[in-house]
Amino acid sequence: MMEIRNPLDDIKLIDCISGKNAIDRIMRRYALGRGDYENSKYVREKNQELGWTNYSRDIITPFWKTFCAALVYTSAHYEIVRGKWKSDNVKETYILVENNIQYRTYYDKRDDTKGTPLSKEKMGKRYLDGNFTHKSFVDKTIEIFPELEELAAISDSISNFSPCPDQPFNSMKGLLPDVCDFLNLFVDKIQKCVDANVGLEYDKLSVTADDIRAWHIWLLKNREKFLLQDYYAIDDNRLRGKEFFPGQSLNNPLPFAERDIRKCIENEIDILKKRGAMF
Structure with a gap:
């Protein structure tokens, strides 16, 4: 085994x-x-080597969501009709509903x-079964955004996993x-909840305002320890997520313009490489 x-x-x-x-x-x-490899023996062994023990773990840079945004972009500009690509009067094959x-x-x-x-x-x-539509769209998306291939590799590397607060932090x-699934945006969400002194509920998940404050304290204390400086800043005990593309926010979490998708992928790759070099 390698x-x-x-x-x-x-x-x-x-x-x-x-x-x-x-x-x-x-x-x-x-x-x-x-699933993702946060609980694999490879990540556990590296965490033990770094002294990062007794913590839950989670991915910090989401390939799937970025890939879906790129796929939706492709779908908005190209369509397969009778086995051939067309780029006029396109009807989207993939869309996002609640992202x-x-x-x-x-x-x-x-x-x-x-x-x-x-x-x-x-x-x-x-894709693996050779479904014509899905495979064609994935291949077309990679043709437009070839950097996704590098992101697909390093997003499943040790550099993309970090200790985090206990559940339901990573599920939320x-x-x-x-x-x-962007850590930088979850940081903004947590700060927003702290400012309003409220908890969070979504689907069957629920956390109290006290839980949120505990997450906030954890993120304040552990940014440098877990090499998360490129994901969020701390200003006067306030958390501020760093954009992966211009204008990224809780109101605009995913990139849709071609330049924004490229910038998002570029930043994800650069940050993972920089973090990996710190280990």
Whole structure:
């Protein structure tokens, strides 16, 4: 079995997930239903080496949400009709509903309906099965945004995992539509709750104002310790998330313009490389 020699090594390779490239590998991981590697032995061993023990862990840079934004961009500019690409009078094949990806069939487009949710696992399986539409759109998206391939590799590296407060911190971060799994935005959400002295509720998850304050204190105390300086700033005991693209906020969590998608991917890669070099 391969060993991790660099904090930026793709854990999928060590986990025996093969593929012709990083996109193929991440789709295979999705198809297998394997979650992120925050609780893998590779991350645990590195955390022990760094003295980061007795903490929960979570990803800090979301590949899936960034990929979905890029896929929706492709879908807004290109459509497959009778097996061929067209770029005029396009009807979107993929859309976001509460910032979650949905797939629209020919009939959904015809009837102007929202389609059905598309999970990571379903997308991975359809891509690997050679489903013409899904594979074509993924390949087209990578053609437009080739940097996604590098992000697909290093987003599953040790550099993308950090200790975090206990549950439901990571679940809330992943599920809140205005956060989209971005740590920098969750920081802003937490500060907003602290300012208003309120808790958080979403779906079946609930945390109190006291819980939020405890998360706030944790983030104040541990930014340098866990190498999170590029994700948020601290000003007079206030937390402020750092943008991954111009104008990113709780009201605008995902990039939709081509330049913003490129900037988001570029920043994600640069920050992960910088953090990996600190280990």
